[in-house]
Amino acid sequence: MSVRTTSTVHTVIDSPLGPLTLVADDGRLAALYMTDQRHLPPDTRLGDEVPAGDPVFAGAVRELREYFAGERTTFDVELSPRGSDFQRAVWLRLREIPFGVTTTYGTIAADLGLPPSAARAVGGAVGRNPLGVVVPCHRVVGANGALTGYAGGLERKVWLLEHEGVLV
16 A cells, blocks of 8 residues: 655546546646646646546546546536636636537636736636646637637647537
8 A cells, every 4th residue: 555645646547638647636636637738747746646546536537538428518526726816717717618619718808807908818827727628728719719729739629629519
Protein backbone atom coordinates (compact mmCIF):
# COMPACT_ATOMS: atom_id res chain seq x y z
CA MET A 1 0.00 0.00 0.00
CA SER A 2 1.41 3.37 -1.00
CA VAL A 3 1.08 6.48 1.12
CA ARG A 4 0.17 9.75 -0.58
CA THR A 5 2.56 12.59 0.10
CA THR A 6 0.20 15.32 -1.13
CA SER A 7 -3.51 16.04 -1.43
CA THR A 8 -2.92 16.62 -5.16
CA VAL A 9 -2.90 13.46 -7.26
CA HIS A 10 -3.23 12.63 -10.93
CA THR A 11 -4.06 9.77 -13.24
CA VAL A 12 -4.11 9.22 -17.00
CA ILE A 13 -7.05 7.74 -18.89
CA ASP A 14 -7.62 6.93 -22.54
CA SER A 15 -10.24 8.84 -24.53
CA PRO A 16 -11.23 9.50 -28.13
CA LEU A 17 -9.13 12.68 -27.80
CA GLY A 18 -6.06 10.71 -26.75
CA PRO A 19 -4.69 10.35 -23.23
CA LEU A 20 -6.23 12.69 -20.66
CA THR A 21 -4.41 13.59 -17.46
CA LEU A 22 -6.85 14.17 -14.62
CA VAL A 23 -5.68 16.08 -11.55
CA ALA A 24 -7.55 16.07 -8.24
CA ASP A 25 -6.92 18.45 -5.40
CA ASP A 26 -8.36 17.53 -2.00
CA GLY A 27 -10.70 15.02 -3.63
CA ARG A 28 -12.12 17.38 -6.30
CA LEU A 29 -11.24 17.51 -9.99
CA ALA A 30 -8.84 20.44 -10.47
CA ALA A 31 -7.66 19.84 -14.03
CA LEU A 32 -8.02 17.78 -17.17
CA TYR A 33 -5.10 18.10 -19.56
CA MET A 34 -4.72 16.77 -23.09
CA THR A 35 -1.46 15.66 -24.67
CA ASP A 36 0.51 18.68 -25.97
CA GLN A 37 -2.04 21.10 -24.53
CA ARG A 38 -0.98 24.73 -24.21
CA HIS A 39 -0.46 26.05 -20.68
CA LEU A 40 0.44 22.70 -19.16
CA PRO A 41 1.83 23.03 -15.65
CA PRO A 42 5.11 21.37 -14.72
CA ASP A 43 4.77 17.70 -13.80
CA THR A 44 5.65 18.59 -10.22
CA ARG A 45 2.26 20.37 -9.89
CA LEU A 46 0.34 17.21 -10.82
CA GLY A 47 0.97 15.44 -7.52
CA ASP A 48 1.48 11.72 -7.07
CA GLU A 49 0.27 9.42 -9.84
CA VAL A 50 -2.46 7.00 -8.83
CA PRO A 51 -4.31 4.32 -10.83
CA ALA A 52 -7.34 5.45 -12.85
CA GLY A 53 -9.45 3.23 -10.60
CA ASP A 54 -8.55 5.30 -7.52
CA PRO A 55 -11.78 6.37 -5.76
CA VAL A 56 -10.86 10.07 -6.03
CA PHE A 57 -11.31 9.82 -9.81
CA ALA A 58 -14.25 7.38 -9.97
CA GLY A 59 -16.93 10.01 -10.66
CA ALA A 60 -14.88 11.96 -13.18
CA VAL A 61 -13.82 8.86 -15.10
CA ARG A 62 -17.41 7.54 -15.18
CA GLU A 63 -18.83 10.88 -16.34
CA LEU A 64 -16.16 11.30 -19.03
CA ARG A 65 -16.80 7.78 -20.36
CA GLU A 66 -20.54 8.51 -20.44
CA TYR A 67 -19.94 11.81 -22.26
CA PHE A 68 -17.72 10.19 -24.89
CA ALA A 69 -20.28 7.38 -25.32
CA GLY A 70 -23.00 9.97 -26.01
CA GLU A 71 -24.84 9.15 -22.76
CA ARG A 72 -24.11 12.38 -20.85
CA THR A 73 -24.47 16.06 -21.76
CA THR A 74 -23.49 17.72 -18.45
CA PHE A 75 -20.94 17.03 -15.74
CA ASP A 76 -21.78 16.84 -12.04
CA VAL A 77 -18.36 16.00 -10.60
CA GLU A 78 -17.07 18.44 -7.96
CA LEU A 79 -14.52 20.87 -9.39
CA SER A 80 -11.69 22.87 -7.87
CA PRO A 81 -9.90 24.71 -10.71
CA ARG A 82 -6.94 26.92 -9.87
CA GLY A 83 -7.13 30.43 -11.29
CA SER A 84 -7.79 34.09 -10.63
CA ASP A 85 -11.22 35.35 -9.60
CA PHE A 86 -11.79 36.61 -13.17
CA GLN A 87 -10.76 33.29 -14.70
CA ARG A 88 -13.01 31.35 -12.33
CA ALA A 89 -15.94 33.67 -13.20
CA VAL A 90 -15.40 32.98 -16.91
CA TRP A 91 -15.07 29.23 -16.30
CA LEU A 92 -18.27 29.24 -14.26
CA ARG A 93 -20.04 30.96 -17.18
CA LEU A 94 -18.64 28.31 -19.57
CA ARG A 95 -20.38 25.62 -17.53
CA GLU A 96 -23.71 27.27 -18.39
CA ILE A 97 -23.28 26.78 -22.15
CA PRO A 98 -25.63 23.92 -23.05
CA PHE A 99 -24.48 20.76 -24.82
CA GLY A 100 -24.63 21.24 -28.59
CA VAL A 101 -24.68 25.05 -28.41
CA THR A 102 -21.94 27.58 -29.06
CA THR A 103 -21.46 31.15 -27.88
CA THR A 104 -18.89 33.89 -28.45
CA TYR A 105 -16.24 35.55 -26.32
CA GLY A 106 -18.14 38.84 -26.63
CA THR A 107 -21.36 37.26 -25.43
CA ILE A 108 -19.59 35.86 -22.38
CA ALA A 109 -18.10 39.30 -21.69
CA ALA A 110 -21.60 40.84 -21.89
CA ASP A 111 -23.04 38.10 -19.67
CA LEU A 112 -20.42 39.02 -17.06
CA GLY A 113 -21.39 42.70 -17.29
CA LEU A 114 -18.22 43.65 -19.15
CA PRO A 115 -17.85 45.89 -22.22
CA PRO A 116 -17.30 44.36 -25.69
CA SER A 117 -13.62 45.28 -25.42
CA ALA A 118 -13.30 42.62 -22.68
CA ALA A 119 -13.80 39.83 -25.24
CA ARG A 120 -10.02 39.46 -25.56
CA ALA A 121 -9.59 39.10 -21.78
CA VAL A 122 -12.40 36.53 -21.78
CA GLY A 123 -10.54 34.70 -24.56
CA GLY A 124 -7.42 34.62 -22.43
CA ALA A 125 -9.33 33.13 -19.52
CA VAL A 126 -11.05 30.60 -21.79
CA GLY A 127 -7.65 29.58 -23.17
CA ARG A 128 -6.36 28.92 -19.66
CA ASN A 129 -9.33 26.75 -18.64
CA PRO A 130 -7.70 23.81 -16.85
CA LEU A 131 -10.77 21.59 -17.21
CA GLY A 132 -11.30 21.16 -20.94
CA VAL A 133 -14.31 19.01 -21.90
CA VAL A 134 -15.79 19.17 -18.37
CA VAL A 135 -15.82 22.98 -18.47
CA PRO A 136 -16.80 23.28 -22.15
CA CYS A 137 -14.50 25.95 -23.56
CA HIS A 138 -14.75 24.13 -26.90
CA ARG A 139 -18.25 25.65 -27.21
CA VAL A 140 -16.84 29.19 -27.56
CA VAL A 141 -16.32 30.49 -31.10
CA GLY A 142 -15.32 33.76 -32.69
CA ALA A 143 -17.77 36.63 -33.24
CA ASN A 144 -18.24 35.53 -36.87
CA GLY A 145 -18.82 31.90 -35.86
CA ALA A 146 -15.29 30.84 -36.85
CA LEU A 147 -13.58 28.15 -34.83
CA THR A 148 -10.83 29.94 -33.01
CA GLY A 149 -7.90 28.42 -31.16
CA TYR A 150 -8.28 25.69 -28.59
CA ALA A 151 -5.64 24.91 -25.97
CA GLY A 152 -6.08 21.19 -26.66
CA GLY A 153 -5.64 21.68 -30.41
CA LEU A 154 -8.15 22.75 -33.05
CA GLU A 155 -8.65 19.16 -34.25
CA ARG A 156 -9.89 18.22 -30.78
CA LYS A 157 -12.26 21.21 -30.74
CA VAL A 158 -13.67 20.06 -34.07
CA TRP A 159 -14.07 16.50 -32.72
CA LEU A 160 -15.91 17.75 -29.62
CA LEU A 161 -18.24 20.00 -31.61
CA GLU A 162 -18.97 17.18 -34.09
CA HIS A 163 -19.62 14.84 -31.13
CA GLU A 164 -22.14 17.36 -29.79
CA GLY A 165 -23.81 17.77 -33.19
CA VAL A 166 -22.76 21.39 -33.68
CA LEU A 167 -20.65 20.54 -36.72
CA VAL A 168 -21.84 17.95 -39.21
